[in-house]
Ligand SMILES: CCCCCCCCCC/C=C\CCCCCCCCCC(=O)SCCNC(=O)CCNC(=O)[C@H](O)C(C)(C)COP(=O)(O)OP(=O)(O)OC[C@H]1O[C@@H](n2cnc3c(N)ncnc32)[C@H](O)[C@@H]1OP(=O)(O)O
């Protein structure tokens with residue numbers, strides 16, 4: 001398995017050389033080359049981007065050609081057995097020895113071992129290591145180092161290096177995630193990635209960047225990319241589920257009538273059409289986020305880091321919500337396919353195992369929403385002080401006078417309703433924190449006692465952002481479309497708003513003038529819209545334009561030959577090579593004869 005995935009991965013690498021690392025063509029066809037996650041994913045997904053983001057021009061001139069020409073194969077080793085979220089708690093140390101102008105890397109105890117880095121087990125010969133930087137007896141916190149861990153000729157681990165594979169996981173089982181330990185392992189001073197901080201030959205620490213968190217820049221980049229990856233992943237899953245639902249016939253709602261396509265059941269439409277809408281919503285939001293990200297990078301190149309906090313808050317909540325929604329909706333696609341959705345050959349289990357991992361890696365769901373919440377509470381307090389709000393928080397102004405938003409069930413009205421929910425939930429968090437402080441708690445404890453609400457407020461803010469961006473971008477992009485296309489895309493964006501309004505009626509009742517009658521109207525509009533979308537459902541997933549080689553699904557292939565493909569795959573199973581398994585003769589027969 002590992003050997004095959006390495007071979008397949010290298011075939012794909014030629015595409016990278018021809019098309020360029022961030023080519024949409026490459027990223028959207030790479031999984032046609034191999035059926036699982038590539039051990040080279042971290043090389044291109046984090047090792048190369050970190051060289052670009054954290055190295056000086058001189059260091060880039062040395063390392064980037066080696067990495068892009070695959071003369072070295074890298075990964076990104078930050079997480080340890082004992083710490084993943086709390087980066088400041090990482091235990092691996094890099095202590096500067098001025099007498100030899102080297103850093104000495106150590107993993108002082110078992111919990112300090114690097115754990116999880118993709119490609120680390122058996123593939124990478126270099127890696128970026130996040131270690132606590134010590135010089136002249138002072139700790140300067142986690143910094144990135146480029147470390148060679150294997151001989152480039154023999155691939156043997158270098159002396160002082162302990163490295164291996166971490167073992168089977170729920171998914172990602174070809175990603176070659178590994179562990180790494182250092183025993184007084186020495187690297188040259190120049191292997192500290194010195195764009196944001198430097199150590200001179202005599203061991204003097206020099207802080208270069210104005211913002212203390214630029215070391216974390218690669219994580220922001222990956223979080224931004226993952227939102228787009230989730231749209232793609234969900235689009236594949238719903239293509240499989242809708243096509244299967246058009247082929248599958250089941251039950252007899254009316255006597256003397258043929259079994260209907262399961263896609264004609266309203267409950268099936270309820271399960272699946274939100275998946276189509278969400279794939280569109282996340283794709284449009286990811287493009288908007290990417291443009292925000294590149295804008296902040298441009299500001300930072302001019303020395304201005306003022307827009308970085310909002311980008312960190314946006315990338316954190318959008319990564320958390322897009323991965324969480326995608327995991328849940330891919331599982332919903334699996335549920336919609338009954339037993340055959342549980343077949344590995346449907347590809348839904350693999351899509352789910354990939355998506356659910358993204359909810360954790362690159363920042364755990366809860367932790368990242370709390371990062372966003374930290375920004376929201378700070379913004380509220382700045383608003384109280386009369387300071388200007390950042391663009392994505394402009395809606396907070398409406399809550400300043402505390403008046404309840406009047407409910408309006410137009411698409412724009414629903415978007416404003418979500419703004420009111422987010423503003424209300426953030427305000428409730430601020431009120432809770434202040435109440436705990438007034439009752440004698442310190443700020444940290446007051447914050448902790450409010451974290452359940454803070455996660456909810458961050459989710460509400462993120463939902464409001466997605467709803468607004470989805471609606472605005474749909475309006476912008478369909479302006480030039482034919483009336484028919486515009487009508488269908490408007491139906492999808494309206495479905496998204498109605499779906500989430502119905503999911504969040506409690507919040508809307510609390511923070512707007514929504515009434516029970518309004519809810520009845522919402523439900524009726526939602527159900528009618530499902531029926532309107534039904535005739536275009538297969539066309540909408542065909543429009544995602546996935547080749548069968550990319551879908552890799554017995555249920556979702558374009559020709560609809562589901563049962564034939566299921567049987568073809570079944571007959572390929574090794575157990576079917578012989579009519580009688582040798583286990584019969586070894587175990588079952590003796591058991592039947594009472595001889596065991
Ligand atoms: C063959 C070829 C195949 C490949 C095909 C080609 C593909 C090419 C392109 C593909 C591109 C992308 C896909 C890549 C996929 C890669 C797969 C990834 C695998 C997973 C990798 C990992 O998981 S790496 C490890 C990730 N780890 C984390 O994310 C850790 C999460 N934890 C945190 O981030 C921390 O909680 C924290 C740092 C956020 C908080 O810790 P701490 O308590 O120290 O901080 P505070 O809360 O006190 O905050 C301090 C202040 O700092 C601000 N802050 C925090 N983080 C950031 C940040 N990232 N940026 C900016 N600012 C930040 C925070 O806001 C606080 O500020 P103030 O409020 O002002 O104090």
Ligand SMILES: Cc1cc2nc3c(=O)[nH]c(=O)nc-3n(C[C@H](O)[C@H](O)[C@H](O)COP(=O)(O)OP(=O)(O)OC[C@H]3O[C@@H](n4cnc5c(N)ncnc54)[C@H](O)[C@@H]3O)c2cc1C
Pocket residue numbers: 042076077078079082083084085086115116117118172177357360361362363364365366367370
């Ligand atoms: C498939 C996969 C691939 C990965 N690849 C890499 C890689 O290539 N390189 C790499 O460096 N890492 C990698 N990781 C590790 C990943 O980044 C971490 O697992 C992730 O950051 C979460 O950290 P953790 O595992 O320590 O969980 P923890 O942070 O220990 O989380 C455990 C629980 O504690 C909660 N929690 C933690 N902190 C707080 C808090 N402050 N407030 C409230 N609740 C909290 C979490 O919400 C969670 O419920 C990978 C992980 C996976 C699953």
